Amino acid sequence: MTKNNTPRALAVEALTRVANGAYSNLQLEQTLEKNALSDVDRRFVTNLVYGTIQHRLTLEYYLEGFIKPNQKVLPWVKMTLLVALYQEIYLDRVPKRAIFNEAIQLAKDRGHEGIRRFVTGVLHAIDRQGLPDIAAIKDPTKRLSLEYSVPEWLITALQEQVGEDKTVKILETINQPAAQSVRVNVAVTTVEAVQQALTAEGYGVTPSEVAGEAFRLDDAAANQSKAFADGRLTIQDESAMLPVEALQIRPGDQVLDACAAPGGKTTQIAAHLDAHSGGKVTALDLHPKKVALIETNAERLHVADRVDAVALDARDINDAYPKKMFDRILVDAPCSGLGLIRRKPEIRYEKTPADIQQLQKVQLGILDAVSAKLKPAGIMVYSTCTILDTENNDVVKQFLAGHPDFESVRVATTKAIKEDRTTDTLSLYPDDFDSDGFFVSAFRRKK
Numbered sequence: 001m002t003k004n005n006t007p008r009a010l011a012v013e014a015l016t017r018v019a020n021g022a023y024s025n026l027q028l029e030q031t032l033e034k035n036a037l038s039d040v041d042r043r044f045v046t047n048l049v050y051g052t053i054q055h056r057l058t059l060e061y062y063l064e065g066f067i068k069p070n071q072k073v074l075p076w077v078k079m080t081l082l083v084a085l086y087q088e089i090y091l092d093r094v095p096k097r098a099i100f101n102e103a104i105q106l107a108k109d110r111g112h113e114g115i116r117r118f119v120t121g122v123l124h125a126i127d128r129q130g131l132p133d134i135a136a137i138k139d140p141t142k143r144l145s146l147e148y149s150v151p152e153w154l155i156t157a158l159q160e161q162v163g164e165d166k167t168v169k170i171l172e173t174i175n176q177p178a179a180q181s182v183r184v185n186v187a188v189t190t191v192e193a194v195q196q197a198l199t200a201e202g203y204g205v206t207p208s209e210v211a212g213e214a215f216r217l218d219d220a221a222a223n224q225s226k227a228f229a230d231g232r233l234t235i236q237d238e239s240a241m242l243p244v245e246a247l248q249i250r251p252g253d254q255v256l257d258a259c260a261a262p263g264g265k266t267t268q269i270a271a272h273l274d275a276h277s278g279g280k281v282t283a284l285d286l287h288p289k290k291v292a293l294i295e296t297n298a299e300r301l302h303v304a305d306r307v308d309a310v311a312l313d314a315r316d317i318n319d320a321y322p323k324k325m326f327d328r329i330l331v332d333a334p335c336s337g338l339g340l341i342r343r344k345p346e347i348r349y350e351k352t353p354a355d356i357q358q359l360q361k362v363q364l365g366i367l368d369a370v371s372a373k374l375k376p377a378g379i380m381v382y383s384t385c386t387i388l389d390t391e392n393n394d395v396v397k398q399f400l401a402g403h404p405d406f407e408s409v410r411v412a413t414t415k416a417i418k419e420d421r422t423t424d425t426l427s428l429y430p431d432d433f434d435s436d437g438f439f440v441s442a443f444r445r446k447k
Contacts (some may be wrong), residue, residue, distance in 0.1 A: 007041045008083060009101045010093045011048035015079045019233040024053055024346050052079075052086045053345040054175045057086045057149040062131045067121045077115055080106055081122055089131075096127070102421075141383045145169065150348055154338070156351075161389050166429070170387070173431040178342040181435070183264075184213045185301050187271035197227050210238035210433050212245065212414030236264045239428050239438035241341070243332055243383035243415045244268040246426075246442050249304050252277035253327040258314040258370045261290035263297035263307075265332055270303035282326075283309045284317070315362075315369045324375045331370060333363040335391050336385035339437025342430065355389045363391060367399050371406065379409065383440045387429055392439040396425060399443070406443045413440075 014031045026047045028049050032042055037208060039199045052059065059082045067073060084103040087094045100123050107119035137143040141159075145152045150170040158167040184194045192215055203225065204218030214236070227233045244265050249255065251274035260266045260283035273279030283294050288311045298307040312320055314331070336351045336359055337344060374380050382399070384391050398409060411426040417433075418426060425441040 005035050005037075006102065006106075006348060007037070007044045008048065009106055010035060010037075011045050011052070012076055012079045012106065014049050014084055015052055015083065016076045018049075018053065018346055019075055019079065019322075024049060024344060037285050041300065047091070048086065049085055050345060051090055052407045055086060055090065055149045056082070056349065057151075058114060058134070058146050059149075061134070061146050062089075062126075066125050066129075067179060067336065068155075072273070073118075074111075074115070076110060077107065077119065080119060084123060086128070087127075094431060100124075100127075122327060124135055129216055144168070148172070148175065150174070153353055154348060154351075157388060157390075162429070166431075167430040168196055170429050170437075173277075173429075173434070174341045174348075175345075176434075178237075178436070180217045180222055181208060181214055181236065181238045182217060182228075182233045183211070183241055184233050185231060185271055185303075186213055186216070187301065187303050189232045194227055194232055197232070198225060200273070201225055201227075208238045208245070208415075210415065210428075210435055214238045214241055232268065234264065234297070234301060236268070237343075238433070238438045239436040240264060241268060242413050242417065242426065242438060243381050243440050244272075245329060246381045246383075246411045246440050247328045247330060247379060248412065249328060250275065252304055252389070254278075254325060255281040255328045256282045256321075256326040256330065257281055258317075258329060258331045258366060259284065259333055260294055260309070261285040261287070263294035263309075265330060266294055266307060266309075267297055267301045269328075269330065270306040271301070271308060272299065273303075273306045275305045279306055281307055282321075283307055284312045284314050285309070285372070286313045287311065311330050313336045314366045317373060323372050324378075325373050327375055327378050329368055329374050329378070329380040331363075331380065331382045332416075333366055333382065333384055333391075333395075334385035335359055335386040336388065337385055339385040339387050339428075339430065339439075341437075343436070356388060361388055361397055363395050364398055367395070368402070371399075371443075371445075376445050376447050378445050380406070380443045380445070381411075381440060382443070383438065385436060385438055387437040387439070392427065392441075393423075393425060396441045407442045407445050407446055409443050411440045 010031050014027045017027050063081055082102050084099050087099045102122045104120050108116040134146050141152050141155055144155050184191045195205050206216040208214035222228055222235050249272040255269050257266045266281055266283040270279045285291050291311045293307045294309040298304040336356055337347050341348050408424045427436045430437045
């Protein structure tokens with residue numbers, strides 16, 4: 001392995017790109033595809049990338065005490081130091097000598113002698129002086145922010161929404177690895193048949209506690225299975241399957257999936273439709289390239305005869321389809337994605353309260369536009385992959401206040417998730433079932 005594609009060098013390169021705006025999951029995937037690495041090295045690069053992002057605020061807090069005020073540090077140099085710190089603090093099995101030596105070597109290979117000396121000096125200063133104690137920080141919000149590497153505004157919002165104890169439980173969960181879950185494609189097979197096939201291939205298979213057609217898989221990547229290759233299953237988080245369950249689809253329904261790409265929920269809807277009975281899902285997305293992705297996924301899962309993918313902004317639907325055309329409508333709305341922090345850890349640093357308010361306007365705009373297309377007695381589901389009331393319950397209240405011809409109905413799921421709740425809406429937090437955070441609500445048109 002050359003000096004430019006050691007696991008640590010690749011991690012630093014990927015992290016530098018993520019800091020410049022790349023998505024962590026896509027950047028990591030590209031990095032692993034471009035470089036021939038052993039399984040052990042692939043896992044190490046993945047750990048370094050996600051771990052450094054997950055703990056970024058904490059690592060930066062530690063590092064800032066060892067860099068002079070106003071000293072300019074190149075992004076890749078800073079990332080080299082953060083990766084080294086991450087290993088020293090969170091990876092007990094990695095020898096300190098290896099951490100220091102590789103960081104210094106990387107500084108030498110990519111930079112000049114001055115950069116090598118700088119990195120060497122910082123690392124040895126950290127080793128001599130030790131790191132500050134976060135527990136000694138008096139401000140409780142700042143202390144939680146640095147302990148769990150979550151912006152203070154998000155901690156405050158969660159505390160106001162769910163209380164101190166629940167907030168801490170959420171924070172304790174979001175830096176843990178996300179489970180691998182799959183959805184069985186019941187359009188072509190059964191849950192039982194796929195479980196048997198996966199077990200025969202050597203997977204550890206655990207039925208989902210959350211969704212009716214889902215498993216958690218261990219021991220290997222799901223997309224390496226024969227069942228994935230022939231379209232008997234697809235990769236989807238358990239929580240993300242609940243909005244479609246809440247639609248209560250019938251085989252002959254006309255369904256609108258208003259914000260459909262990449263097509264996970266579209267194909268889930270289609271699996272429960274019967275083309276011979278006239279069942280069809282119309283899947284909208286603003287971007288033609290994403291519409292093509294929906295079509296590709298529908299083909300792979302053998303449900304293309306039930307899917308009509310269209311490039312259209314759902315807010316511009318008024319002239320495209322007749323009023324009261326659809327039996328069911330799904331609005332899995334654009335959102336902050338804060339329920340997906342474990343899968344996309346950089347999200348926590350990118351969003352601001354102003355972003356959340358702007359997204360609420362978009363969400364209400366989509367609901368307002370598509371609601372006119374729902375038949376009387378039809379069901380519309382509004383869902384997000386975020387955990388903030390601003391995008392969830394507040395949107396539901398505002399929509400109902402402006403649409404007296406709609407009523408809230410209790411969200412029903414196959415496995416009766418949180419049946420003891422007192423609300424019609426369903427909120428899933430990452431600590432509830434060790435799945436993604438999600439919100440699901442349902443409305444019925446009265447006339």
